[in-house]
Amino acid sequence: EDAGGRGGIPIGNINLSTGKSSSPMWLHKQLILADVATLPVEFRQLSKHTGKDVYATKAERVFQKLKDIEPIDGLFPDFLTNEGNLKFANNKISFGPYGDSFYEYELKIWLQGGRKEPMYRSMYDKSMDGMHDKKLRVSKDGLTYIFFENEETRMDHLTCFMGGLLALGAWSDPDGIYSERAQRDLKTSKALAYTCYQMYASMPTGLSADVVYFEPNGIRAGTERNYKLRPETVETMFILSSITGDPIYREWGWEIFQSIEKYCKTDIAYGRLHDVTKTDEAPEDSMESFFMAETLKYLYLLMDPDSEVDLEKYVFNTEAHPLQIWND
Numbered sequence: 001e002d003a004g005g006r007g008g009i010p011i012g013n014i015n016l017s018t019g020k021s022s023s024p025m026w027l028h029k030q031l032i033l034a035d036v037a038t039l040p041v042e043f044r045q046l047s048k049h050t051g052k053d054v055y056a057t058k059a060e061r062v063f064q065k066l067k068d069i070e071p072i073d074g075l076f077p078d079f080l081t082n083e084g085n086l087k088f089a090n091n092k093i094s095f096g097p098y099g100d101s102f103y104e105y106e107l108k109i110w111l112q113g114g115r116k117e118p119m120y121r122s123m124y125d126k127s128m129d130g131m132h133d134k135k136l137r138v139s140k141d142g143l144t145y146i147f148f149e150n151e152e153t154r155m156d157h158l159t160c161f162m163g164g165l166l167a168l169g170a171w172s173d174p175d176g177i178y179s180e181r182a183q184r185d186l187k188t189s190k191a192l193a194y195t196c197y198q199m200y201a202s203m204p205t206g207l208s209a210d211v212v213y214f215e216p217n218g219i220r221a222g223t224e225r226n227y228k229l230r231p232e233t234v235e236t237m238f239i240l241s242s243i244t245g246d247p248i249y250r251e252w253g254w255e256i257f258q259s260i261e262k263y264c265k266t267d268i269a270y271g272r273l274h275d276v277t278k279t280d281e282a283p284e285d286s287m288e289s290f291f292m293a294e295t296l297k298y299l300y301l302l303m304d305p306d307s308e309v310d311l312e313k314y315v316f317n318t319e320a321h322p323l324q325i326w327n328d
Helices: 033-037 040-050 054-068 099-111 118-134 157-171 178-202 234-244 248-264 287-301
Strands: 079-083 136-138 143-147 155-156 210-213 219-223 314-316 323-325
Touching: 033 054, 033 079, 033 099, 033 143, 040 054, 040 099, 054 099, 054 118, 099 118, 099 314, 118 136, 118 157, 118 178, 143 157, 143 178, 155 157, 157 178, 157 234, 178 248, 234 248, 234 287, 234 323, 248 287
Parallel strands: none
Antiparallel strands: 136 143, 155 210, 210 219, 314 323
């Protein structure tokens, strides 16, 4: 009932037959920040619908334990250990792989609860301050990005969700969207959205590599130059379009959709593209579930001028499922 963890901290793998838990061998008994912290929104919603507080209580306890070891700058390292006491296993920070949805849920738990639980918003604001101070960079050609761990010229496509998250945070800022903090975050949001659009537009296929590097002569696809049908960029465009009303985000989203249609569509589905720098390759025989659950959903909502999904009434979990905000 505690997902196999000690002291309520969940562990990634559970054998449902024996009840035994374990971390993948490559982690050497360490825990991934995003794995540990990406349960509260769903478990709280489950408690709301079942009337059983146990789910919310256990999930919220994880965030409380993370709050207890919160770094001064609000930047939580990617890996933890829980041998006795919960503590960080390294000092590497990522808003992409390993860390992304933790920062996402700092804000979204607060939104889900009707903006009545200040601990979560406080954690989020501190993390965004730390990100601006220590993780944000501008390339020589003026592109704003958040670098991965200690690689100061690298950004992962996964990090492109941050444009949308910052926009949500600015839009819902307790001090108002015209406050200094909200305006800073909205400016960064728009800059990141443009960078992520350029990650697509700069490639011959019009599709982004999973990892890119910002070099003096522009964006370079990394060794992971495949397009995995990921949703983070169009997620950001949907949120910014909803909040600002600027038609440019719909235009960028349409360009991305056209490239997906051209290079990823098969007779029966869509497939990942192995190398976004080559225009003569067929898509792979693999389609991730998040393509339908997230990428196509956000594209649909982005293109729908009459969408009934009101950000005042719904918050999307990290897999793009809209959950009703508690305004009672």
